[in-house]
Amino acid sequence: EIVMTQSPATLSVSPGERATLSCRASQSVNSNLAWYQQKPGQAPRLLIYGASTRATGVPARFSGSGPGTEFTLTISSLQSEDFAVYYCQQYNNWPLTFGGGTKVEIK
Amino acid sequence: QVQLVESGGGVVQPGGSLRLSCAASGFTFSSYGMHWVRQAPGKGLEWVAFIRYDGSNIYYGDSVKGRFTISRDNSKNTLYLQMNSLRVEETAVYYCAKDGVIREMDYWGRGTLVTVSS
Numbered sequence: 001e002i003v004m005t006q007s008p009a010t011l012s013v014s015p016g017e018r019a020t021l022s023c024r025a026s027q028s029v030n031s032n033l034a035w036y037q038q039k040p041g042q043a044p045r046l047l048i049y050g051a052s053t054r055a056t057g058v059p060a061r062f063s064g065s066g067p068g069t070e071f072t073l074t075i076s077s078l079q080s081e082d083f084a085v086y087y088c089q090q091y092n093n094w095p096l097t098f099g100g101g102t103k104v105e106i107k
Numbered sequence: 108q109v110q111l112v113e114s115g116g117g118v119v120q121p122g123g124s125l126r127l128s129c130a131a132s133g134f135t136f137s138s139y140g141m142h143w144v145r146q147a148p149g150k151g152l153e154w155v156a157f158i159r160y161d162g163s164n165i166y167y168g169d170s171v172k173g174r175f176t177i178s179r180d181n182s183k184n185t186l187y188l189q190m191n192s193l194r195v196e197e198t199a200v201y202y203c204a205k206d207g208v209i210r211e212m213d214y215w216g217r218g219t220l221v222t223v224s225s
Contacts, residue, residue: 001169034211036152043202043218044144044152049211056213087152091210094166096142096154 002026002090006099012107019075021102023088031067032092038101039084047086048073078104109133109214111203116219123193123223129186129203129216137161137181140206143188145199146218153199156188157206193223 003026013019023033031051036044046055051066061076075082083106088099115127129141143155156177157166165177176189186203200218207213 032209036212038152043215044212045215046207046211046213049207049209049213055207089152089154089211094157095168096157096166096210098152098154101151 001095002029002093002097004088004090004097004099006086006088006102008102009100010103010105012105013078014107015080016077017107019078019082019104021073021075021086021104023071023073023099025069025071025090028068029090029092032090033064033066033071034089034091035062035064035073036087036089037082037084038087044087075104109205111205111214111216113201113203113216113219116201116221118222118224119193120225121193121195121223124189124191125193125221127188127190127201127203127219127221129188131184131186131203131205134205134214136179136184140210141177141179141186142204142206142212143177143186144202144204144212144215145197145221146202147196147199150199155201157210158186160206190221193221195223197221198223 005024033051035048038044048064052064065072085101110132112130158177174192178187202218204212205214
């Protein structure tokens with residue numbers, strides 16, 4: 001099983017600042033990585049797939065990088081609606097696995 | 108618009124069984140793979156199972172293999188998850204999700220809560 005490790009667990013950021021979230025895979029997942037956003041009481045929402053392709057309707061301030069084992073989700077200028085938990089997920093190998101999440105909170 | 112609506116959650120005793128359903132609309136259900144993903148209270152996401160668009164390939168997470176069965180009825184646009192021998196630690200919100208371009212999950216339902224408790 002591929003283990004996905006996200007860091008940091010919590011990120012405190014002021015509105016308008018840049019946020020950088022990390023996700024590490026225990027072995028290469030090529031570009032088969034997705035990022036999801038989850039707000040309290042809501043289902044996850046797909047943000048990025050293929051490591052760097054934004055899903056439909058996702059604002060350009062969200063960007064992703066990879067491939068391989070080290071991935072980054074960058075939010076260029078945090079808006080109030082961006083404070084949430086973010087998960088990475090690999091889909092290169094079965095079983096599919098998620099990272100533990102990074103909570104982005106208001107500083 | 109894509110809609111996924113889960114149902115069938117509830118309270119069940121340890122060792123018991125439950126069948127979840129996911130009614131799909133707004134897309135050609137028979138053309139897409141489907142996933143089940145769960146989330147224990149206050150915890151992260153755990154992928155549970157996947158079924159290919161035609162049911163020809165099925166995969167499970169290690170923790171549910173042999174106890175859970177994913178299936179689908181393309182004539183009813185419905186996905187199922189039969190859960191047997193349930194454990195207390197499987198208390199969670201269970202989401203169904205539509206497969207995207209490869210294996211990312213591009214649309215999710217709101218989830219149904221399963222509580223395993225005596």
